[in-house]
Amino acid sequence: MHQGQQFERSVFFVSDGTAITAETLGHSLLAQFPNVKFNVRIIPYISSEEAALKVVEEINACYHEEGELPLVFDTLVDANVRDVINTANAVNLDVFEGMISKLEQELKTAPTKLIGQTHAVTNTEHYKARIDAVHFALDNDDGARTRHYDKADIILIGVSRSGKTPTAIYLSLQFGIRVANYPLTEEDLDDNRLPKVLRDHKKKLFGLMIDPDRLVAIRTERKAGSRYASYSQCQMELRAIEGIFISEGIPFLNVTEMSIEEISTRILQITGLNRRVS
Amino acid sequence: MHQGQQFERSVFFVSDGTAITAETLGHSLLAQFPNVKFNVRIIPYISSEEAALKVVEEINACYHEEGELPLVFDTLVDANVRDVINTANAVNLDVFEGMISKLEQELKTAPTKLIGQTHAVTNTEHYKARIDAVHFALDNDDGARTRHYDKADIILIGVSRSGKTPTAIYLSLQFGIRVANYPLTEEDLDDNRLPKVLRDHKKKLFGLMIDPDRLVAIRTERKAGSRYASYSQCQMELRAIEGIFISEGIPFLNVTEMSIEEISTRILQITGLNRRVS
Incomplete structure (x- = not known):
């Protein structure tokens, strides 16, 4: 050994x-x-x-x-x-x-023995659902647009750089789910309540939480030394958003130690959301 | 049976x-x-x-x-x-x-028997590469920005709705590859040559081709009855772009019958591009 x-x-x-x-x-x-x-x-x-x-x-x-x-x-x-x-x-x-x-x-049936079937486009409906979902995720990334939220299956919310975008992309690409994501900014958090556009779709909201140390590390790579990346700022934003998740009864997940795959499958499990592809 | x-x-x-x-x-x-x-x-x-x-x-x-x-x-x-x-x-x-x-x-070594290891973040370097690549793909989607092309591993080019975006997303998410994508517009095609921003990065270019019937179908879903979705327009754009691919010696792939996974793995095979994760 x-x-x-x-x-x-x-x-x-x-x-x-x-x-x-x-x-x-x-x-x-x-x-x-x-x-x-x-x-x-x-x-x-x-x-x-x-x-x-x-x-x-x-x-x-x-x-x-x-x-x-x-x-x-x-x-x-x-x-x-x-x-x-x-x-x-x-x-x-x-x-x-x-x-x-x-x-x-x-x-009691013979296999086709056709090669390359696994990732072939055998089900065009499912395939189209995935492609459409990817375009939906991109069009509705980072709060860019909110007018299509009625068509979203789920809306991920969280502070900047808490993992919303990669998770939205994975859920759409892998499972054909239509995911929007919206970053809660300092202004939103100061109000201590959800912005109106999110309140209108409350049942679709899902929150991502992350530990302050991890968030500091991620933001530091982006803007080292900035207020945005400071521990006090990260901690403040995270406390405020956790307060909103709890008071509004929004399901949320701490994603600090999780991969995109884990976050995505956990979200399906918690929300009971169904895949559009199988 | x-x-x-x-x-x-x-x-x-x-x-x-x-x-x-x-x-x-x-x-x-x-x-x-x-x-x-x-x-x-x-x-x-x-x-x-x-x-x-x-x-x-x-x-x-x-x-x-x-x-x-x-x-x-x-x-x-x-x-x-x-x-x-x-x-x-x-x-x-x-x-x-x-x-x-x-x-x-x-x-001659015992398995750890630790559960949930497959999609755990066991290699933070690799994991970071994937997340960074996803953000890179989004920031450099659809010709939105071109100033980061020196940092791209590959730049996908093709006509509108030929599959560039989902392919870029898959390559980044799955393999940590930094992918930009740039749509060749009618103006670009009229010139019958590559726009300057692409000429400067010619070795990174990879073309996506698609059959006109399929392109018509995809564009029709987006803008039914438009010139954009007409057979003659699609055929014209595709002929022009294929001409550019060939005359400029840009490797390209007809993706009509392929899934995102197939397109992506074929691109790796053709270009010899290495994954940043394994």
């Missing part, structure tokens, strides 16, 4: 499509081994045995150089292409192996 | 984290069975045996109602929680089973 000590290992993600699935699953598994430094190569669009042979050469060259078997995660639908990849000097982590046949058995 | 005929099946994605991995892999696999209508329930943040028991009840109720075993994809790190889920009346598609132990054996 390499206890505690850091070591490296090469990893290949091989796919007949975008490789997003192989990458997502691979990263999930590798995250369980934080003391290993994984050197990742992503190889998408391998759809022929010929292309697979070249990948095998690359994997073998890597093994030859490093003296340790590279890890190979693949999501290849075509068994012939998969068989070629499996000839490499590597630890094969075949994602689809077993699962597809288990599903075939259970569903 | 249910050949050709459409039938339905319930699916559960269960996770101790965001459920994004379970969902991504599950959708990949289910995409192989397009004649089945899958009714999906996503259940994130199941981190205790108690919470898992409630999920088991929900799965069993579903089985009871439908008379067919639901499919359950799970990415649970804790074996005890997983064991509880596995008691449900369901077809268990345990994503991590086997893979984690295979990795443990090969890496």
Whole structure:
């Protein structure tokens, strides 16, 4: 056991499509081994045995150089292409192996074996919903416009740089949800109540909170030494906004330690908001 | 075999984290069975045996109602929680089973068994790169500003509504790449050459092409009956821009049939651009 000590290992993600699935699953598994430094190569669009042979050469060259078997995660639908990849000097982590046949058995229907289906535009309705939602998020970013709030599924509110924009973007791109976001400024906070435009859509509001230390750090990168980035200013704004969230009964989340993905899925869970895509 | 005929099946994605991995892999696999209508329930943040028991009840109720075993994809790190889920009346598609132990054996190191690691902010550098890139994409969307083009990794160009913005957003959010985008307007196209601001950054340019029929459809949704959405206008703009791409030697991609994910991964492949995150 390499206890505690850091070591490296090469990893290949091989796919007949975008490789997003192989990458997502691979990263999930590798995250369980934080003391290993994984050197990742992503190889998408391998759809022929010929292309697979070249990948095998690359994997073998890597093994030859490093003296340790590279890890190979693949999501290849075509068994012939998969068989070629499996000839490499590597630890094969075949994602689809077993699962597809288990599903075939259970569903009593044959898989299409069509490659690149995962991220293909198979459902144009869903696809359009996502694109429309992205444009909606951009058009309604940062309080730029408020006249479309009746069409929003949710309106994120928070102080400047609390994570509203990236969260809005993720929710729209991934789930097709129409998200507006509105920054509560010092003026709004001085009033100690919601601006009218938000009061009219109170049921759609969701608040983002963040710890003052983190907010100071983020704002300092933007405007170092400014009042905007000072601890006292950040703390004041955050106390005021938390007061509004609580007194107005607006659901909110402290996002300090969270990634965009976590914030977004938590928001869905808390609000019960449904995805427009699945 | 249910050949050709459409039938339905319930699916559960269960996770101790965001459920994004379970969902991504599950959708990949289910995409192989397009004649089945899958009714999906996503259940994130199941981190205790108690919470898992409630999920088991929900799965069993579903089985009871439908008379067919639901499919359950799970990415649970804790074996005890997983064991509880596995008691449900369901077809268990345990994503991590086997893979984690295979990795443990090969890496000769124990998994942390910490839950929710996949989409946690484990690498703050990478995380910051993504957030910064999203803000960069928004600030440099649609030719809004051009003075930061020296800091861009890539500048997407194309006619209005050819998919530049969603692609820029995806590349930034997913891969931390700094993407600007610039729409070539009729005036630019009349000149039959690149505007100066783009000529100064020619090596960063990447073109998006789209078929006229598709462009007409997209523009019609926005401004039905307008000259902007007419076939002749779309065709004229596309011919002109393709001419510029070719004469200027700008790499480009026809994105008509592609999803944002496909466009984005193809662009990385064609340009050899490196992700800032992995």
